[in-house]
Amino acid sequence: MEVALKIWRFNAQTGERALETFEVEAPEWATLLDVLDIVKDRHDGTLAYRKSCRMMICGSCGMRMDGGAVLACRTRMYEIAKAGHIPVISAMGNLPIVKDLVVDMNPFWSKMRAMKPWLQPGYQQPPDGKEFLVSQERVNVIHKEALCINCGCCVSECNAWESAPEFLGPAALAKGMRFVGDARDQSTVERLEEYSGEHGIWECTRCYFCQERCPKGVDPRDAIAKLGAEAVKHGVDRDMGARHARWFVTSAKTTGWLRETELVPKTQGVVSSIKEMKFAMGLLKHGKVPPPIPPHVAAEVNESRALYDRVKQQGRDGALGIVQGEHALERIEFHDKSKKGDG
Amino acid sequence: MVSGTNGQPLRVAYYKGCLASLSAKELDISTKALAPKVGIELEELEAVTCCGAGDIHEAEPDYYLHLNARILAYAEATGSDTLMTVCNVCTLNLRQANYQLQIDESLRERVNDNLEAVGVPRYTGKVEVVHFLWLVAGTHFEQLKAAAHKGLRGLKIAPFYGCQILRPSKLLGFDDPDRPESLERIIQACGGEPVDYPAKIKCCGFPIIQAREDTALGELIQPIEQAKEAGADAIVTPCPLCHLSLDAWQSKLKKQTGRDFQMPILHLSQLIGVAAGLADSELRFKRHVVSVQPVLEKLEV
Numbered sequence: 001m002e003v004a005l006k007i008w009r010f011n012a013q014t015g016e017r018a019l020e021t022f023e024v025e026a027p028e029w030a031t032l033l034d035v036l037d038i039v040k041d042r043h044d045g046t047l048a049y050r051k052s053c054r055m056m057i058c059g060s061c062g063m064r065m066d067g068g069a070v071l072a073c074r075t076r077m078y079e080i081a082k083a084g085h086i087p088v089i090s091a092m093g094n095l096p097i098v099k100d101l102v103v104d105m106n107p108f109w110s111k112m113r114a115m116k117p118w119l120q121p122g123y124q125q126p127p128d129g130k131e132f133l134v135s136q137e138r139v140n141v142i143h144k145e146a147l148c149i150n151c152g153c154c155v156s157e158c159n160a161w162e163s164a165p166e167f168l169g170p171a172a173l174a175k176g177m178r179f180v181g182d183a184r185d186q187s188t189v190e191r192l193e194e195y196s197g198e199h200g201i202w203e204c205t206r207c208y209f210c211q212e213r214c215p216k217g218v219d220p221r222d223a224i225a226k227l228g229a230e231a232v233k234h235g236v237d238r239d240m241g242a243r244h245a246r247w248f249v250t251s252a253k254t255t256g257w258l259r260e261t262e263l264v265p266k267t268q269g270v271v272s273s274i275k276e277m278k279f280a281m282g283l284l285k286h287g288k289v290p291p292p293i294p295p296h297v298a299a300e301v302n303e304s305r306a307l308y309d310r311v312k313q314q315g316r317d318g319a320l321g322i323v324q325g326e327h328a329l330e331r332i333e334f335h336d337k338s339k340k341g342d343g
Numbered sequence: 344m345v346s347g348t349n350g351q352p353l354r355v356a357y358y359k360g361c362l363a364s365l366s367a368k369e370l371d372i373s374t375k376a377l378a379p380k381v382g383i384e385l386e387e388l389e390a391v392t393c394c395g396a397g398d399i400h401e402a403e404p405d406y407y408l409h410l411n412a413r414i415l416a417y418a419e420a421t422g423s424d425t426l427m428t429v430c431n432v433c434t435l436n437l438r439q440a441n442y443q444l445q446i447d448e449s450l451r452e453r454v455n456d457n458l459e460a461v462g463v464p465r466y467t468g469k470v471e472v473v474h475f476l477w478l479v480a481g482t483h484f485e486q487l488k489a490a491a492h493k494g495l496r497g498l499k500i501a502p503f504y505g506c507q508i509l510r511p512s513k514l515l516g517f518d519d520p521d522r523p524e525s526l527e528r529i530i531q532a533c534g535g536e537p538v539d540y541p542a543k544i545k546c547c548g549f550p551i552i553q554a555r556e557d558t559a560l561g562e563l564i565q566p567i568e569q570a571k572e573a574g575a576d577a578i579v580t581p582c583p584l585c586h587l588s589l590d591a592w593q594s595k596l597k598k599q600t601g602r603d604f605q606m607p608i609l610h611l612s613q614l615i616g617v618a619a620g621l622a623d624s625e626l627r628f629k630r631h632v633v634s635v636q637p638v639l640e641k642l643e644v
Contacts, residue, residue: 067541068521159546163561203555205562206397207546208510212520219511228401240554248398252410256392258361267553283366283591287630290365300390306461307409314405314457321405323443323450326513 001028003035003081007047008090010097020044021086026077032089033061033072036101049101056215059151063101064090069156071215092156094165107165108152111172115195117179122186138183141319145178145223147216154210154220166199170210170220173201177223180230181319192227192236201227202241219324226319233318240267253308256298261289353483355427356418356470357385358437361393362583363429369627370583373612374429374475376625381479381615382486386421388414394436396584397507397550411440412454416466426472429612431582435507437472438514444468474508476581476611477517480525487532491618494534496642500614501538501570501578502526505585506546520544526579529611533618540569547580549588556595563588564596567604577607577638579614586610591632607635617642 004023010016024038033051040047052058054073061072065087080087095103126132154170161167168176176195179185195201201224210220231242247266251259264280265273283289290296298304357378363371378385391414393399399407414437418426428434444451445468455465479487504523512520523544527537543566548559567589570578580586590608597603608631609617616626617639628635 066521159562160551160555160558163548164555164558167558203551203558205546205548205555205559206550207506209506211511221511225397225401225404229404232402241551242402244554245398245402248393248395249403249406252392252395252399252406257364258393258396260361260365264553279594282594283632286591286632287368288366288587288591288632296365298390298392300462301392303390303413303461303463304392304410307413307457307463308403308406310457310460311403311406311409316405317403319404321403321408322400323404323408323447326442326446 001026001030001078001081003030003077004086005035005039006086006088007039007100008088009047009100010091012097012099019088026081028078030077031073032063032065032070032075032077035077036072036089047101048099057149059149062092062151062153062156064088064092064156069093069153069213071151071153074215092152094155094158094161095152103152105152108150108155108169108171111168112150112175114168115172115176115179116187116191117175119179119182119185120187121184132184134183137320138181140324141226141322142178142181144218144324145174145181148174148178148218149216151215153213153215154218157209157213159207159209160203160205163205164199164203167203168195168200170204170214170224173204173227174218174220174223177227177230177319180227188230189234189236192231192234195227196231196236196239196242201231202239202244222322222324226322229321230318243267249308253305254301255295256301256304257296259292259295261292352379352382352384353425353478354384354386354423355425355473355478356421356423357387357427358391358394358414358418358433359387360428360430360433360583361396362587367583367586367610367630369630370429370586370610370612372627373610373616373621373625376621377490377612377616377619380486380490380619381483383427383478383483385427386423388417388421391417394433396432397436400436400439407436408440408443409454409457411437412444412466413458413463415441415444415470415472416458416464419466419470420464424469424471426470427475427478428472429475429581430584431474431505431507432584434472434474435514441468441470441472442514474517474581476508476525476529479611479615480528481517484528484532487529487615491533491615493618493620495530495614495618496534498535498576498638498641499538499574500530500535500609501540501566501573501575502530502543503547503566503570503578503580503585503589504544505580505582506544508581509544526581526611529615530579533615535614535618538570538573538575540566540573542566542569547585547588548592549584552588552592559588560592560595560599563592564600567593567596567606568602571604571606575606576641577609577614577635579609579611581611583610593633605633605637607631607633607638609635609638
């Protein structure tokens with residue numbers, strides 16, 4: 001088949017960027033990586049990109065196709081070429097470009113190292129002297145996180161990382177959860193303290209780009225939510241993000257609806273809130289600061305309080321409460337009823 | 344769903360969520376005024392709570408699941424198979440919980456036993472959670488076109504999707520998460536001209552606007568700046584959280600950057616409402632921080 005690509009070239013020495021078009025003949029089973037190999041072998045040997053295993057294990061060939069990060073070895077070209085589409089290939093986002101499609105992974109690795117990504121069992125021998133048995137339920141909590149191949153696709157479009165480059169980011173935090181959730185690890189609280197810093201768990205903006213991009217179904221945003229739940233469970237909850245989250249829980253079980261106006265002092269503390277008074281007065285004029293008294297109470301709110309008490313007794317606090325019934329890589333199809341005839 | 348084929352309005356359980364109940368009342372008011380004009384009959388849920396907004400999911404996830412199951416149970420009890428939302432965050436939270444409850448029978452049993460114990464009806468899993476945007480861009484598109492007869496007369500409108508109506512697409516999936524087009528279709532159907540800009544699918548910063556304001560503002564400025572540069576008269580969004588940050592936090596951008604964008608932000612129901620000729624009392628633009636007046640004046644010229 002005929003395949004065409006537009007590739008963003010970059011020369012770090014001169015700073016030059018150029019969009020070049022390549023048209024090649026490729027077999028119908030070709031992936032994006034196969035097509036890049038053909039370009040490099042037969043058309044332009046100066047094209048730079050990373051690759052190794054060619055089978056979604058090594059995590060080397062992350063790059064952008066039409067603005068979204070993909071693994072080149074996982075992306076089949078047949079449908080794209082058949083549709084006559086010419087995709088734009090560029091280096092991953094949020095990382096410095098070294099040459100063409102090759103990025104500098106150092107920011108990625110330094111954050112990964114900051115998570116202390118090794119087991120800290122705190123014992124020389126397992127309690128029974130033989131082996132440490134972990135229940136399936138506990139393994140399920142970190143099953144997805146353990147699938148990460150460090151490709152960086154989740155980082156490429158991370159909106160919080162783009163705005164705050166020091167943010168630990170989805171890959172490192174998912175790695176952190178892999179150890180926080182490991183039944184054998186004895187450094188849970190220390191880890192949660194370290195991960196709750198200025199650029200940690202609570203800086204995630206919940207844009208879900210990581211979840212959308214991950215080629216292995218790790219679901220890094222869910223991993224970050226699990227870390228948040230573990231932090232609250234273990235009382236590592238001084239961060240404004242944790243206090244913000246806890247206020248939603250308080251609201252749900254007292255009035256049912258979010259107690260919006262009290263959210264700022266409950267998150268930022270009274271002193272910071274006073275500094276925000278001028279801003280708040282501006283919003284007040286437009287009804288954006290609903291008066292907390294009398295409270296806006298949902299009907300039958302006693303049910304939501306009773307539910308809270310029941311659920312707390314059942315001991316599924318923390319990451320155990322995040323149900324991930326879907327398996328990694330499984331897609332849930334949306335059923336557009338408009339396409340189903342008269343339903 | 345039979346509406347649109349036999350002329351009967353579609354009866355939906357309507358979950359308005361926190362913001363439309365409180366600081367974004369104009370969203371609730373305009374949605375209620377617009378719904379009958381596009382063939383949707385709202386049955387408002389009363390005995391429901393906040394969906395948790397991602398925050399309860401992150402603090403007490405098992406409680407999050409139960410709160411959302413309770414909302415779904417009361418929606419099912421209305422006899423409708425559709426729960427309509429007007430907020431991205433409610434949509435994701437409810438669809439996520441719904442999916443887990445639908446595929447996992449033992450989970451559903453455990454949750455139902457807890458619901459029953461506190462007096463909530465059991466949930467059998469027959470409700471589909473749908474955002475208002477998906478109805479008016481999908482099954483109710485013809486009614487929308489008929490209702491939007493007053494038109495927007497070529498106003499340039501920047502669509503802002505926000506995150507949690509696009510991603511994760513495995514739980515949402517109405518639009519292509521990277522190349523959505525439902526808002527563009529609606530803008531065109533209302534006689535407006537959609538403007539394109541890269542940040543329309545990015546985050547507005549709202550979830551961390553209190554805990555990490557600088558990071559959030561670094562996100563917030565992108566759609567507003569890009570929409571301005573693309574010549575937009577206004578931005579439209581299907582999410583009241585995006586609306587609140589885009590509208591109310593613009594003054595903070597001015598303080599931080601010295602740039603006063605004065606970009607009016609419309610709720611989706613207000614944009615269609617203007618085209619459908621809703622009254623001022625149904626649109627409630629006075630509740631916005633950034634004045635919508637320049638847009639309305641341009642329409643009258």
